[in-house]
Amino acid sequence: MSEPNDRLAALINEAHWSWAGLARRVNDLAAGEGKALRYDYTAVNRWVKKGERPRSPVPNFIARALSERLGRRVSPSDFGMLEEETLAARGLSYGGSPLDTAETIIDLGKADTNRRHIIKVPFVLAALGAPSRDWLLAALDEMSTERGPRQVGMRQVAGMRDMFALFQEMDVMRGGGHARTALLEYMSSYVVPLLKRDHQRAVELALFEASAELAYLIGWMAYDDGEHGLAQRYLIQALHLAQASGAVALGAHVLAGMSDQANLLGHPQEALMLARAGRRGLAEAESAACLADLHILEARALAALGEKTEASRAVSRAEKTLDQVVHADEPEWAKYIDAPYLFGEAAHCFRDLEQVDQLERFARESAQEASRRGRARRGALSHAALAVGDLMRDDVESAASKGIRVVDLAVSVNSTRCVAAVRDLQHRMGPHGTVPEVQRFNSRAQELLGLAA
Structure with a gap:
């Protein structure tokens, strides 16, 4: 009963x-x-x-x-x-008022926090087209990027941005599974009630933008935690809030996240479409960091499609754009788009293209800088790429040694992407199971996988 x-x-x-x-x-x-x-x-x-x-x-x-x-x-x-089947469909819907969108995010969050069946909803490939199309049309035809200075100094919005910076730092340093529940609680108890009040238009737009940043981060945390159907729904709602705020660069950033997820899940053609939609809607002057990210995600998709020449060109564009980034001038959400991140993604491009020299160049720079900054998740992913490079050179012992380093870094973060990287290395080293260093790696890996189960 x-x-x-x-x-x-x-x-x-x-x-x-x-x-x-x-x-x-x-x-x-x-x-x-x-x-x-x-x-x-x-x-x-x-x-x-x-x-x-x-x-x-x-x-x-x-x-x-x-x-x-x-x-x-x-x-x-x-x-x-809460009707979970209805909510799952509503989370894929791109439309309604910004307040309706915020309510959808909160309903997703309540189901997410209570670990209800919504966390098992599938990623829906067909749902990617309409949001990216509608956002791009709005970016090209409706949103003005020269509306004058935005009044973002009001106390409430400043507080929301401070909280975003705090939670983004926690995600970067500790992984997406670390603080999502706390961020959902903040969104539910503080942000949505604030959105329900009447505000002057400038304040309203700033609130929509700050809310979109938080919603994106919730989606990214869910993505890093392996809850892909749920992450997709958060990201679609974040994109709609970004459009409502008129923040074109932020919308392009959300599309970058959607592209990253689509590529990870084995849909490179859709990932390419999303990255290019974001790049087309983004004026270079708005965020060089976001543009660099879109270039590298375009490269990731092209590499997965086997387009070697085009992928290499996209990596080159990303690297050149990164040189133009002035991080002090970038929005808070773009601060992590830096050399450790971008070079790490470039390394994975060349891993997919089986170009080991380029893989090692980018992965080594990414891993070294990630270590200097204490970013274990990025370090784990880049060391995993280096281990794959060693396997390409038939240096199994070196690959296994780097694999142990991946495990050491992965245990300090709550990230299913790091766990997946360890599993991938186990699979790649499977034929070399009698090598003592590989056996040591497998023993350490099993400890991590037991904790992640």
């Missing part, structure tokens, strides 16, 4: 409503949409006392009735009737 629904009972009491009154209003709302419902007070009794959940779309009618009565927005998640 289900537990009583105390949250629904509290909302009904707050509304000073009888169970029969709520049932009548639910029936009326349904009738307005051509649906014949015959609920009475006994149905509400079952919802409250027994915790029963009526089928969709009834929870939405209950939410609408309570919203009318209370004079504020109430969603099914507020009284424990």
